[in-house]
Amino acid sequence: MIYQYVVTLKNTRGRYLDRISLWLLFISVAVFIRIQFVFSDRAKYIPLGCAIVIAGVVAYAWFLRRRYPGRTVYYSHTLFLAAIGWVPIYGWFLVPLVAMALLERQAKRPLEIGFSDKMVVINSLFRRKYHWTDFNNVVLKDDLLTLDFKNNRLLQRETIDEEGDAEEDEFNDYCRERLASAHSGITSA
Numbered sequence: 029m030i031y032q033y034v035v036t037l038k039n040t041r042g043r044y045l046d047r048i049s050l051w052l053l054f055i056s057v058a059v060f061i062r063i064q065f066v067f068s069d070r071a072k073y074i075p076l077g078c079a080i081v082i083a084g085v086v087a088y089a090w091f092l093r094r095r096y097p098g099r100t101v102y103y104s105h106t107l108f109l110a111a112i113g114w115v116p117i118y119g120w121f122l123v124p125l126v127a128m129a130l131l132e133r134q135a136k137r138p139l140e141i142g143f144s145d146k147m148v149v150i151n152s153l154f155r156r157k158y159h160w161t162d163f164n165n166v167v168l169k170d171d172l173l174t175l176d177f178k179n180n181r182l183l184q185r186e187t188i189d190e191e192g193d194a195e196e197d198e199f200n201d202y203c204r205e206r207l208a209s210a211h212s213g214i215t216s217a
Contacts, residue, residue: 031142037185042136049103056110078113104129160210166203168196
């Protein structure tokens with residue numbers, strides 16, 4: 029599908045996902061180190077190796093975040109490693125770690141909304157499509173996109189500033205035309 033406009037929204041979930049990932053990794057390292065004093069067989073060496081590598085990767089990610097503040101850091105590989113370390117102890121705990129690792133990249137991507145002549149598509153984990161008749165109003169003003177749905181829902185999010193104010197006016201005119209033509213098509217039918 030060809031979109032006349034694509035608006036990219038700021039992703040505010042990344043900070044929370046990082047905190048959850050770091051807590052899961054911290055708990056994993058603490059348990060893996062504790063296992064060294066509990067187990068006496070070879071099963072304790074897998075978690076110990078994972079704990080050492082996890083601690084090193086988290087320290088490196090912390091260094092990258094301090095050195096390059098705008099850079100996105102992903103913990104998916106480290107979460108997979110922590111899941112491997114949990115297998116000899118509590119195998120069931122690898123399920124939430126693997127799920128978090130698989131969904132992290134998708135959840136940290138900026139949300140994109142595509143506007144075409146026929147519909148509006150919100151590109152998230154599951155793509156959602158809306159017809160222009162589903163909206164009362166669509167406005168982009170001062171880097172804030174507002175989608176006013178007919179079912180009394182309101183989506184209002186901050187955008188990533190990629191163009192100037194002239195683009196904002198063109199976008200609002202385009203949306204106004206699409207809404208007028210969609211609503212005139214309903215009333216005449």
